[in-house]
Amino acid sequence: MSSVLDLARPDLRALDPYVPGAYEPGMIRLNANESPWRAPGDTTERGLNVYPPPRPFALRDRLAAHYGAPPEEILVTRGSSEAIDILIRGFCRAGQDDILICPPTFDMYRVYATIQAAGIVRVPLLRREGRFELDTPAVLDALGGRVKIVFLCTPNNPTGQSIPPADVEAVCAAASGRALVVIDEAYHEFASTNYLDLRRRYEHVVLLRTLSKFVSLAGVRCGAVVAAREVVEYLGNVLPPYTFPTPSIELVLEALRDDSLRVSAERIAVIKRERERLAQALRDVPDVLEVYPSDANFILVRTRDSALFRGAAHRAGILVRTFADPAVADCVRITVGRPEDNDRLLEAVARTERP
Numbered sequence: 001m002s003s004v005l006d007l008a009r010p011d012l013r014a015l016d017p018y019v020p021g022a023y024e025p026g027m028i029r030l031n032a033n034e035s036p037w038r039a040p041g042d043t044t045e046r047g048l049n050v051y052p053p054p055r056p057f058a059l060r061d062r063l064a065a066h067y068g069a070p071p072e073e074i075l076v077t078r079g080s081s082e083a084i085d086i087l088i089r090g091f092c093r094a095g096q097d098d099i100l101i102c103p104p105t106f107d108m109y110r111v112y113a114t115i116q117a118a119g120i121v122r123v124p125l126l127r128r129e130g131r132f133e134l135d136t137p138a139v140l141d142a143l144g145g146r147v148k149i150v151f152l153c154t155p156n157n158p159t160g161q162s163i164p165p166a167d168v169e170a171v172c173a174a175a176s177g178r179a180l181v182v183i184d185e186a187y188h189e190f191a192s193t194n195y196l197d198l199r200r201r202y203e204h205v206v207l208l209r210t211l212s213k214f215v216s217l218a219g220v221r222c223g224a225v226v227a228a229r230e231v232v233e234y235l236g237n238v239l240p241p242y243t244f245p246t247p248s249i250e251l252v253l254e255a256l257r258d259d260s261l262r263v264s265a266e267r268i269a270v271i272k273r274e275r276e277r278l279a280q281a282l283r284d285v286p287d288v289l290e291v292y293p294s295d296a297n298f299i300l301v302r303t304r305d306s307a308l309f310r311g312a313a314h315r316a317g318i319l320v321r322t323f324a325d326p327a328v329a330d331c332v333r334i335t336v337g338r339p340e341d342n343d344r345l346l347e348a349v350a351r352t353e354r355p
């Protein structure tokens with residue numbers, strides 16, 4: 001019977017993973033060459049003088065409950081960026097396999113593929129009626145051959161729109177037995193889509209989630225892969241033990257308590273409200289030609305001159321993002337901030353001056 005791991009690198013499937021030393025609370029640890037004393041200022045519960053657990057199992061279990069997936073189908077990573085890296089390293093042989101991306105999209109797919117010497121097949125998004133759309137027939141045509149991973153980012157960074165679920169489903173159905181489909185849901189909590197059901201139905205579908213956005217923990221670097229159990233086990237051959245730091249584990253567990261999640265939910269509601277207000281107000285800015293719809297915590301606008309727009313924001317002490325990709329070279333991506341930050345931005349760009 002065929003398995004999703006037939007898509008994995010054969011050399012890595014055979015790898016004997018590192019066996020970490022035992023950790024048993026209450027025992028004197030003379031097995032891991034650690035310091036027996038805590039460092040000054042170490043206020044963590046576990047103690048930073050000892051290694052973190054090889055995998056953050058308590059955190060994994062809590063995330064599993066939060067996402068509604070079995071713990072064995074979750075791998076905690078240092079940001080979802082690390083998840084992108086280990087998926088590419090685990091499934092693409094250098095010089096032999098490709099990833100497929102739909103630009104303009106999150107640029108780290110390209111970067112990690114290049115580091116791994118994997119090829120990159122690009123199927124650009126189509127610009128249609130004020131939105132960017134997946135070219136689904138072209139993605140389906142490009143499947144097969146060397147493509148081992150299709151990255152679908154929804155909502156997409158930097159365009160902001162979600163891919164229609166029927167299109168995501170069509171790609172997943174067509175890729176079965178041919179490639180992994182990685183659905184990057186970094187902005188899931190600001191949108192209304194959820195691909196857990198698709199993940200359950202297809203063993204080659206992988207979801208990426210992150211704690212960087214919705215629980216205000218970009219600095220902690222916590223992401224997660226949600227994948228079939230054998231994919232998670234296999235990725236354990238690529239991701240070494242002890243990568244997830246103790247302070248991050250303890251802070252994320254704190255952020256996933258019910259009372260903390262209530263605060264996050266209120267903040268998400270504020271961001272969504274501000275997203276609509278900001279989008280509406282940006283439509284009245286003379287230098288803004290188009291405001292793209294957004295299901296994320298940012299808005300992409302097409303401007304008369306993106307450098308000029310960025311300069312006006314900068315003079316008011318605000319950083320916004322511009323891009324080299326020609327499809328969005330005249331665009332600016334604006335993260336939705338606090339109401340007062342958004343007001344300040346609107347004021348700054350309302351009177352954009354030409355040099």
Ligand SMILES: Cc1ncc(COP(=O)(O)O)c(C=O)c1O
Nearest residue numbers: 079080081106157186210212223
């Ligand atoms: C679409 C997308 N995926 C993944 C990431 C990586 O996020 P992190 O590594 O912070 O989890 C980002 C960051 O902005 C993103 O926009």
